[in-house]
Amino acid sequence: MKKSGLVLILIFISAATFGQFDTYFKNETLRLDYRHAGNADREYYFMDELIAEPYWGGSKTNLIDTFEYGNYFFEVYDQASGILIYSRGYSSLFAEWQTTLEAKKLDKSFEETIVFPMPKNKVFVKLYARSWQGQFVEQVEYEIDPKDYFIKKGLKNKYPVYQALNQGDPAEKVDIVIIPDGYTKEEMDLFKQDCDKFAKVLFDYHPYAEYKDRFNISGVLAPSEESGADIPKENIWRNTILGTSFYTFDSERYCMTTENKSVRDVAANVPYDQIYILVNTEKYGGGAIFNHYNISVNSNKNAGKIFIHELGHGFAGLADEYYDNSTSYNDFYNLEVEPWEPNITTLVDFDAKWKHLIADSIPIPTPDLEKYYSAMGVFEGGGYSAKGIYRPKKDCLMKTFNGDIFCDACSEAIRKMINFYSK
Numbered sequence: 001m002k003k004s005g006l007v008l009i010l011i012f013i014s015a016a017t018f019g020q021f022d023t024y025f026k027n028e029t030l031r032l033d034y035r036h037a038g039n040a041d042r043e044y045y046f047m048d049e050l051i052a053e054p055y056w057g058g059s060k061t062n063l064i065d066t067f068e069y070g071n072y073f074f075e076v077y078d079q080a081s082g083i084l085i086y087s088r089g090y091s092s093l094f095a096e097w098q099t100t101l102e103a104k105k106l107d108k109s110f111e112e113t114i115v116f117p118m119p120k121n122k123v124f125v126k127l128y129a130r131s132w133q134g135q136f137v138e139q140v141e142y143e144i145d146p147k148d149y150f151i152k153k154g155l156k157n158k159y160p161v162y163q164a165l166n167q168g169d170p171a172e173k174v175d176i177v178i179i180p181d182g183y184t185k186e187e188m189d190l191f192k193q194d195c196d197k198f199a200k201v202l203f204d205y206h207p208y209a210e211y212k213d214r215f216n217i218s219g220v221l222a223p224s225e226e227s228g229a230d231i232p233k234e235n236i237w238r239n240t241i242l243g244t245s246f247y248t249f250d251s252e253r254y255c256m257t258t259e260n261k262s263v264r265d266v267a268a269n270v271p272y273d274q275i276y277i278l279v280n281t282e283k284y285g286g287g288a289i290f291n292h293y294n295i296s297v298n299s300n301k302n303a304g305k306i307f308i309h310e311l312g313h314g315f316a317g318l319a320d321e322y323y324d325n326s327t328s329y330n331d332f333y334n335l336e337v338e339p340w341e342p343n344i345t346t347l348v349d350f351d352a353k354w355k356h357l358i359a360d361s362i363p364i365p366t367p368d369l370e371k372y373y374s375a376m377g378v379f380e381g382g383g384y385s386a387k388g389i390y391r392p393k394k395d396c397l398m399k400t401f402n403g404d405i406f407c408d409a410c411s412e413a414i415r416k417m418i419n420f421y422s423k
Contacts, residue, residue: 021060024078024085025117029053029268030146032125033261036094037109043094045127045140046109048261050151056117057175057271062420063087063117069317069340070290071095071130074114079122079143086116089317090291093248093256099332100249111260112292119146134337156265157222164195165217170271173216174315174421177272179263181242182280185223194278194298195219201304202311205397205404207411207418214422218270229255229279241266244279244295248287255285255295263293273421274315276307288314305401312398312406316414319344321382321391321399335388342413343398344383345390354392354409365390376408 033048063086065073070089078085094110097103114127124143128136167173178198183191199217203209226238230245233252242263248256257263257277267275275293279285286296286306294314296306312318319341333339338349345353350364357376358364366377373394382391382399391399393407406414 020085021063021117024121025056025060025119027056028118029056029115030118030144030151031113031115031264031268032142032144033111033113033264035109036092036112037107038094038098039107040098040103043098043129043139047142048111050144050148051268052118052146052151052153053115053268054154055170055268055271057170057177057273058117059421059423060117060171061423065089067317067416067420068136069342071340073128073130073136074116075126075128076116076119077124077126078119079124085119085123088114088116088291090114091289092292093258093260093289096289097249102249110258113260113264115264119144121146130340132334132337134334134340155268159266159269160221161270162192162195162219162221163217164192164199164219165215167213167216170216172422174214174418175216175218175271175273176276177267177270177274178217178219178276178278179242179266180219180222180224180280181244181257181277182224182226182228182238182240183278184225184227187227187280188221188223190280190298191219191221191278198276198278198304198307201307204304205308206406207415211415211418211422214418216271218272220266220269222266222269224280228281229283231283242277244277246283246285253285254287255279255283255297256287257293257295260293274311276311276314286310288312290314290317302401305397305404309397309401312410312414316410316417317341318398318410318413319383321396323381323384323386323389332384333389335385339383339389341383343392343396343407343409345378346388347378347390350378354412357392357408357412368394 031051035046037044065087071091073089076086122145126141127139129139131137178195180191203212224240228238232247242257243259244257246255248254277295279297281297282299284300288294288310294310296310335346362377364378366372378390383389392409396407
């Protein structure tokens with residue numbers, strides 16, 4: 001089934017479900033873990049387990065996703081009435097791996113998770129994947145009875161929680177949970193200091209600075225046996241709680257983890273909208289995937305900007321605007337369709353992007369001339385490609401760390417997401 005014409009349907013259904021959280025849901029989370037497997041050409045979904053977690057951190061008003069961001073999408077339907085009661089877009093490490101050369105040679109599986117409010121009654125969940133043509137195509141459907149006694153209850157491990165910024169009801173805030181990797185028990189005070197540091201850094205940048213009252217930031221005090229992270233090329237292997245590793249997809253600075261279940265187990269100690277993993281190392285690196293998780297290091301000289309850049313991916317769905325040989329991807333974007341990320345375009349449907357932010361005097365595409373460098377435009381190069389993909393400005397925090405600002409298109413996308421989770 002293709003989800004064509006989804007936007008109009010979602011607007012109608014979203015209006016119908018506003019204010020009805022208590023009708024359909026409890027103030028808890030139902031977590032669906034599954035295995036996503038396949039290769040460059042095929043994908044399969046294998047159910048793992050359902051877990052009932054004690055907190056819900058998401059909006060109780062905006063239950064229906066209106067962005068359609070991500071490589072994947074899921075919908076939750078009330079079984080008795082057939083009404084759509086919740087949906088979200090997301091991406092995953094598997095989707096990125098599919099574009100690597102390794103995926104052309106072998107099959108592999110990755111841990112993935114979707115979360116939604118705990119339903120009061122039976123529901124069915126539909127999972128979709130975005131096709132090469134840019135359309136969401138249904139992959140699998142699960143029926144779930146919240147009274148099923150095989151649903152696991154509670155936290156796998158309970159850890160103390162540090163409140164770096166507590167400003168109110170999680171349902172009305174953007175709730176970021178910071179979880180540590182490579183911090184030992186003796187380094188938990190350092191982790192608290194880092195939570196405070198990055199809570200401050202976040203609001204040193206616009207547009208976050210304008211919305212400080214819309215955020216809660218918590219840290220889960222979950223220690224590792226050893227400090228640091230894996231660095232495979234240097235034969236460095238650390239025993240850490242989340243298993244973060246540099247050289248993900250053989251890119252040195254790409255520091256990620258494939259241990260998704262461990263990440264979710266730790267994050268479940270608090271209500272959250274976004275998971276942010278802090279890695280205890282000064283080595284440059286990080287990574288983030290939309291509505292999956294964000295990772296950055298704690299003590300590199302660029303740690304603050306890495307933190308902000310990666311949150312742009314994980315929270316607002318922003319694309320990388322650079323194009324160089326540091327990534328391992330092949331044919332990451334189809335140049336014949338408009339990418340879903342709000343800050344890059346192929347000009348296939350530019351009216352849906354940041355055209356409204358460009359002055360009439362600016363040519364489209366915008367020549368790479370100094371007189372246009374301070375203006376919003378359409379500059380070629382972005383999304384890991386030098387040709388065929390365009391970015392909004394000559395430079396931006398989603399391209400380099402030479403400056404300290406997001407362009408207007410990125411700022412607009414961030415504001416929209418803040419409002420979605422906090423209004």
